[in-house]
Amino acid sequence: MSPRSIAIFDFDGTLIQGDSLLPFLEFLVGRSRARLALLHAVRTAVTRFAAEPRRRGDVRTAVKAGLLQRTVAGVPAARLDEAAERLAGWVRWHPPMLDALKTHAGKGHRVVVATGALTAYMPRLLRGLPVDDLLATGLETLDGVLTGGMDTHGNCVREEKARRVTAYLAAHGPFAESWGYGNRPSDLPFLALMRHPTVVKTVKRGGQPAAETAASG
Numbered sequence: 001m002s003p004r005s006i007a008i009f010d011f012d013g014t015l016i017q018g019d020s021l022l023p024f025l026e027f028l029v030g031r032s033r034a035r036l037a038l039l040h041a042v043r044t045a046v047t048r049f050a051a052e053p054r055r056r057g058d059v060r061t062a063v064k065a066g067l068l069q070r071t072v073a074g075v076p077a078a079r080l081d082e083a084a085e086r087l088a089g090w091v092r093w094h095p096p097m098l099d100a101l102k103t104h105a106g107k108g109h110r111v112v113v114a115t116g117a118l119t120a121y122m123p124r125l126l127r128g129l130p131v132d133d134l135l136a137t138g139l140e141t142l143d144g145v146l147t148g149g150m151d152t153h154g155n156c157v158r159e160e161k162a163r164r165v166t167a168y169l170a171a172h173g174p175f176a177e178s179w180g181y182g183n184r185p186s187d188l189p190f191l192a193l194m195r196h197p198t199v200v201k202t203v204k205r206g207g208q209p210a211a212e213t214a215a216s217g
Contacts, residue, residue, distance in 0.1 A: 004173075004174070004175050004176045004177075005104075005107070005108070005109040005110070005175055005176060005177040005178070005179075006109060006110040006111075006112065006169070006172075006173075006175045006177075006178050006179070007100075007101070007104035007109050007110070007111050007112070007178070007179040007180070007181070008111075008112045008113075008114050008165060008178070008179070008180045008181070008190070008194065009097065009100075009101055009111070009112070009113050009114070009180075009181045009182070010113075010114065010115055010181060010182035010183060010186075010187050010190075010200075011113055011115035011117050011122070011125075012115060012116070012117055013183045013200070013202040013203050013204070014094065014097055014181055014182055014183055014187075014200045014202075014203065015093065015094055015097050015098060015101065015113070015181075016091050016092060016093055016094060016125075016203070017092040017093070017094055017203045017204060017205045018092070018203070018204055018205035020087065020090075020091070020117050020121070020125070021064070021067075021116075021117060021118065022034060022035075022038060023087055023090050024083055024084070024087045024118065024120070024121050025037070025067070025071045025072070027082075027083040027086040027087055027090075028071070028072065028075065028079065028080070028083040029071050029072070029075065033071065034067075034071055037066075037067050037070035037071045038063075038067050040066070040070060041062075041063045041064075041065075041066030041067040041069075041070060042063050044062075044066050045059050045062040045063045045066060046059065048062070049062070058155075058157075058158065060157070061154075061155045061157065064116075064155060065149070065150065065155075068139070068148055068149070068150065069148040069149065070148075071148075072139065072146040072148055073146060073147060073148025074145060074146065074148070075145070075146045076144060076145055076146075077139075077141050077144050077145065077146055078144065080120040080121065081124070083120075083121065084120060084121035084123075084124040084125070085124060087121050087124070087125065088124055088125055088127075091125055092205065094200075094203045097181060097200060097203075100181065101129065101130070101131070102129075102130060104179065105130030105131075106130075109177075109179075110132050110133075110172070110175075111130055111131050111132050111133075112131070112132060112133045112134070112135065112168065113126060113131055113133075113134050113135070113136070114134075114135040114136075114156065114161050114164065114165055114168075114190060115134075115135070115136050115137075115156060115161075116136070116137050116155055116156050116157035116161070117136055117137065118136060118137050118138070118139060119134070119136045119137065119138045119139070120139055122134055122136045133168070135156055135161070135164045135165065135168065136156055137150055137151075137153075137154075137155050137156045137157075138150065138151035138153060139151060140152075157186060158186055158187075158189055159189050161187070161189065161190045162189035162190040162192070162193060165190045165193055166193060169193065177195055177196070178193070178194045178195045178196065179194060179195070179196040179197075179198070180193070180194030180196070180197045180198065181198045181200055182197075182198075182199065182200065183199065183200050183201065183202040183203075184199045184201075184202075187199075
């Protein structure tokens with residue numbers, strides 16, 4: 001047993017095939033509305049960043065924020081569980097990474113999933129798996145209704161994910177050994193914190209590429 005060892009996994013494109021956000025929103029508000037909202041969110045974000053070359057921020061996070069605002073604002077939080085249950089039937093796992101997760105757990109390593117996916121559905125998708133903790137993107141609610149915004153922690157991707165992982169390691173460590181699994185380039189900031197980083201070629205729906213070991217640091 002190695003209780004002072006930790007393995008941290010990305011979710012979308014790493015543990016599962018494809019990305020979970022849009023399918024979840026389709027189950028929540030309908031396919032047409034979700035797809036149209038994505039189109040508008042992309043156009044708006046790209047236009048704003050093109051018009052302001054020095055604009056700070058992450059265009060992908062801007063797209064995500066716009067997508068959420070156009071889909072979940074005004075939706076009762078009570079409806080999230082039903083959509084999460086439907087999403088669970090959509091998920092297709094990436095067998096090599098799922099096996100790696102279970103292997104780490106079997107060795108007594110602490111297992112954490114760190115993802116930009118939503119806390120609205122991640123606990124349902126991870127049910128039954130040996131996962132100790134979840135770092136994910138929360139949705140803001142007011143009086144039981146979604147506002148359309150992310151919570152105060154923001155979007156758990158890239159540098160923000162690395163920041164949360166850093167805080168987690170400090171709070172629960174020290175760890176003698178650490179493994180990280182994620183895809184390039186979005187997970188490189190958090191993988192740089194791991195003693196044993198593994199870059200997984202982004203797994204699209206229906207594909208199962210092999211993993212590759214990242215350069216140290």
